[in-house]
Structure formats: C-alpha cells, structure tokens
Amino acid sequence: MTMTHRPYHFVAIVGGAIAGSVAAEILADNGIHVVVIEQNKKPYGKIEDGLPRWHLEQRKQEYSRIDARLRKPGVFLLPCTRLGRDLDFQDLCHNWGFSAVILANGAWRDRELGIPGAEEFVDKGLVYQNPFIYWYNHKNEEDYTGPHYQAPDEALVVGGGLASIDVAKILQLENYERVLRARGVQTNVYELEKKGVPAVCKMHGITPEDLGIKGCLLIYRRRGQDMPLAQPPENATPDQIAKTEAIRQKMLRLAQEKYLFRVQDRRVATGLLVEDGRLVGLKVAETKVEGRKAEPVAGSEYQLRAPMVISSIGSVPEKIPGVAMRGEYYDFNHETLPQYGESDHVFGVGNVVTGQGNIRSSLLHSQEVATKLIENYIGVADEGTTPARFYAGAEARGTAQAQAVRDRVQVMRGLSYHEVAAIEQRIRAFQERVGYTGDYDSWIASGTASITADQMDFLTDIALEATRQSSAAFYCTACR
Numbered sequence: 001m002t003m004t005h006r007p008y009h010f011v012a013i014v015g016g017a018i019a020g021s022v023a024a025e026i027l028a029d030n031g032i033h034v035v036v037i038e039q040n041k042k043p044y045g046k047i048e049d050g051l052p053r054w055h056l057e058q059r060k061q062e063y064s065r066i067d068a069r070l071r072k073p074g075v076f077l078l079p080c081t082r083l084g085r086d087l088d089f090q091d092l093c094h095n096w097g098f099s100a101v102i103l104a105n106g107a108w109r110d111r112e113l114g115i116p117g118a119e120e121f122v123d124k125g126l127v128y129q130n131p132f133i134y135w136y137n138h139k140n141e142e143d144y145t146g147p148h149y150q151a152p153d154e155a156l157v158v159g160g161g162l163a164s165i166d167v168a169k170i171l172q173l174e175n176y177e178r179v180l181r182a183r184g185v186q187t188n189v190y191e192l193e194k195k196g197v198p199a200v201c202k203m204h205g206i207t208p209e210d211l212g213i214k215g216c217l218l219i220y221r222r223r224g225q226d227m228p229l230a231q232p233p234e235n236a237t238p239d240q241i242a243k244t245e246a247i248r249q250k251m252l253r254l255a256q257e258k259y260l261f262r263v264q265d266r267r268v269a270t271g272l273l274v275e276d277g278r279l280v281g282l283k284v285a286e287t288k289v290e291g292r293k294a295e296p297v298a299g300s301e302y303q304l305r306a307p308m309v310i311s312s313i314g315s316v317p318e319k320i321p322g323v324a325m326r327g328e329y330y331d332f333n334h335e336t337l338p339q340y341g342e343s344d345h346v347f348g349v350g351n352v353v354t355g356q357g358n359i360r361s362s363l364l365h366s367q368e369v370a371t372k373l374i375e376n377y378i379g380v381a382d383e384g385t386t387p388a389r390f391y392a393g394a395e396a397r398g399t400a401q402a403q404a405v406r407d408r409v410q411v412m413r414g415l416s417y418h419e420v421a422a423i424e425q426r427i428r429a430f431q432e433r434v435g436y437t438g439d440y441d442s443w444i445a446s447g448t449a450s451i452t453a454d455q456m457d458f459l460t461d462i463a464l465e466a467t468r469q470s471s472a473a474f475y476c477t478a479c480r
Ligand SMILES: Cc1cc2nc3c(=O)[nH]c(=O)nc-3n(C[C@H](O)[C@H](O)[C@H](O)COP(=O)(O)OP(=O)(O)OC[C@H]3O[C@@H](n4cnc5c(N)ncnc54)[C@H](O)[C@@H]3O)c2cc1C
Pocket: 014, 015, 016, 017, 018, 019, 020, 037, 038, 039, 040, 042, 043, 044, 045, 046, 047, 050, 051, 081, 082, 083, 084, 104, 105, 106, 107, 108, 162, 163, 164, 166, 318, 320, 349, 350, 351, 352, 356, 357, 358, 359, 361, 390, 391, 392, 393, 394, 395
C-alpha cells in the first residue's frame, strides 16, 4: 500500500500580534509548521502598547484571541527575539531553509513631524505618539524601564486621526486625575474616561473651571469635518459625504465636551520655537483646504507655545537592516498578496504592509456599524451601546492576506523530514537562549502584568453597577 502525505512546509512569521497570529493559525490549520518570532516577551503588539490602557475589556478579549491562535499545534513561539538585532533578515530568508518568511511586524516608527531640524528636539520638548502611548500603558508597572514622560497641561498635539485623539485624551485624563486627587477626590482614569470629566466633577460638586486646567490643544491641517473618524461608503453621493462630515463633527464635538481638549482645525506647523536648546512650541499657519490638499495661507503664521509638543501624524514600519524600502514602506508590491520585492517566498501581512492603522472599517461593516465602532472607541457612544470589536477589521485584512500566502506556500516545493527537523532544532536552541521552554501558557502567565489597584477598583465598580442594574451576576473576565 502506498502512503501519501502532504509535503512539509515551515514558515517563519515575524511579529506575533493580530496579523502574525492570524497567519500562524491559518497556516497551522493547513498542516504547515510555523515559528512566530516576536521581539517582546508577550505577542500582543499594538493591543498592548498602542491601545490606551483604559480599554480593559477589549484588551483582555484580544489577548485571549491571540493566545488561542498561538497555542495551536504546529505553532512555535520564539519570544524576546528581534529581527534586525538577534536575527538577520537575509539569513532568515536564505539560510534557515524556511519555505516562506512573512513579515507581520506592524508599524512602529512615527512619521517624522516634517519641519527641518525637528528631530534634534526629540525628548527635548518634542515627543512622538508611539513611545508616549507605550509609556502611558506601562508606566505603573513595577519593573518598567522604558522612557519617562510628563503629561503637562497645555501640551500641543499635532494630528487629527484616532491616535491623536487618544493622545489628547491621555493628557486630559492625566491632568484632571492629578488635580482632582489633589483636592481629595478619589477618581481614576477609568472613571474619568467612561463618565467624562464634567460628569465626574459634577458628582463631587465641582465645576471643571474650578480646577484651572487649560487643556491640551490639538491642531489638524484640514477641516474638522475632514478628520478620518468616520468614512463615507464607496462612491459616495454628495449627500452621503455631507452626512459623513456631520458625523465627524459630532464625534469631535462630543469628545471635546467629554474630555475638554481644544481643537484648532485648518492649521499646519511651519517652524520650530526653540529656547535654550529646547522646543517650546511651533510656528503655525492657517491652511486653505481644497479636496485632500491643505496649503498654508501666506501671512497667516503665528506662534503656539507649549510645554510639550506631541506629534501624532501616523506610523510606518521600522527600518530593519537588509529590508529594502520603497519610500516610508517596505518594498511590497501588491496589497492582496503582499510579496516582497523580487522574492518569491517573502511576504507581508497586517499593518506592516501599508502602515495604516485606521483601515476602512466601512469595507467590512455598514457605515452605521463602523461609526458605532469608532464612537465606542473614542468614548462618545450612547450609554448602553454594546462595544463592537474594533479590531475585527485588522483581523479580516490579515486573514485575507494570510490565506493568499497559504495558497502560495502550498504549491511550493515541500521540505524533507530532515530539513524540517533541522529548522526545529535551530528554533529550540534560540528558544533556550531566551529561556522559553515551549509552554505558552506558563510563559504568558509569568509575564502578564497584574491588574493594578486602580484598575481593580474600577472593574469592581462596574461589576457592582451591573449587578445593581440587572441583579444578574456580572462575570468580570479581567478579574479571573
Ligand atoms: C489609535 C489607533 C487606532 C487604530 N484604528 C484602527 C482601525 O480603525 N482599524 C484597524 O483595523 N486597526 C486600527 N488600528 C491599528 C491596529 O492597532 C492594527 O490594525 C493592528 O493592531 C495591527 O496588527 P498587526 O499585527 O499588523 O501589527 P502590530 O499589532 O503592530 O503587531 C506587530 C508585532 O510585531 C512585533 N515586532 C515588531 N518589530 C519586530 C521585529 N523587528 N522583530 C520581531 N518582532 C517585531 C511587535 O512587537 C508586535 O507584536 C489602530 C491603532 C491605533 C493605535
């Protein structure tokens, strides 16, 4: 009797978060061996380090989805291993013997502010969004060793997308928590984010004006109604565009009312204000907006002084030695099956391909659902709206790309048993070096930051409230 078996394939995936884990699962379900190479101890990417920490429930859910995918038989994890530092890109692609290499390492480099000389002032008055949110999410952990920032009142945020609204909220929540606590009011960012600053103040018989916070200022180069907070449907009619613009304006207004940050739209940064070697603000001009174009208006320039400037104008993939770039992005030549340069076995999935976090949820959902998703995300949805899965879009895009890569891998020459065994042996040696035994669950449990006291208080408050409202038992997954 002749036995037929599927040919062996072994694929390396760089980055273990949404896109990497989706790809790992799809390949493993098709009998393909996979190693997920992740720079961090935990493979949660932007969910852990980019999604502000008040999204407790959403983080928990996304973590467990990633865990379930990476626990699949046939998936090896290689944590604490960074491509470009611990592994060489060319070596990985050409010498390890993998059937294919998939880059799923996301977009972690902030797009530069774009004013000549600005980079000199990084951490001297100028801060970029990615490290700022990383600091915010991790700063209360006992073993935190990353960068340290302040969140001063009257900071200047340059941006306009969702991430810049996160930055503005962080600044506001930090400042109001600080001054309220100084007055003896027991509150925290979780309560302030959920209920909003005016409501929390009211509960304590205070008005926000009493607290003397001036608030951060967000500047955006187009008009408020152009902010990419809601998207019109494909081939939208003028009516649909007008409706989308009204939705964007409403979202922005509600967010400002709830968190009290200031906005100046149609503004572009044109120069630096520098004193004693520090950035102390920006020169700013008004813009004339025509379609996608926003040009500075001659003679409209003025100065905006600020204790800190935070630039939040988009994230692009990090430069990795040996990885060819095309402009700000890696050299991928197709979005559906993102193939790297001339290579027939190196691909990309997820944010690393286009760098775009804010993908068009409307491609996946009706405009109404997509709008609810964003309203929930920025905290301005109606009371009682069930939070939808904000990351479903990222997952769906990763799935489509990973399926295309799987189809390509399946028609490649198979590896021999010995070739597979040799790769596996090499992976195990790398795993040993970083102290990973192959037991995914105990590795994750050992590195999971415990819930801090204020998170626990807040979750207990939600649980009590839910129990009061429905008299049904509230099962808090975050407290398990
Ligand atoms: C404010 C905000 C708004 C967003 N809006 C949306 C939205 O509307 N819709 C949407 O779909 N998405 C949105 N996103 C983006 C969302 O975060 C991404 O779509 C999703 O998380 C991308 O997943 P990913 O796996 O591609 O990348 P990431 O989550 O960035 O994961 C990349 C992984 O690769 C690892 N890695 C990086 N470099 C290396 C290296 N050199 N070696 C080894 N490992 C490495 C990282 O540690 C990380 O675990 C938003 C993000 C933010 C912060």
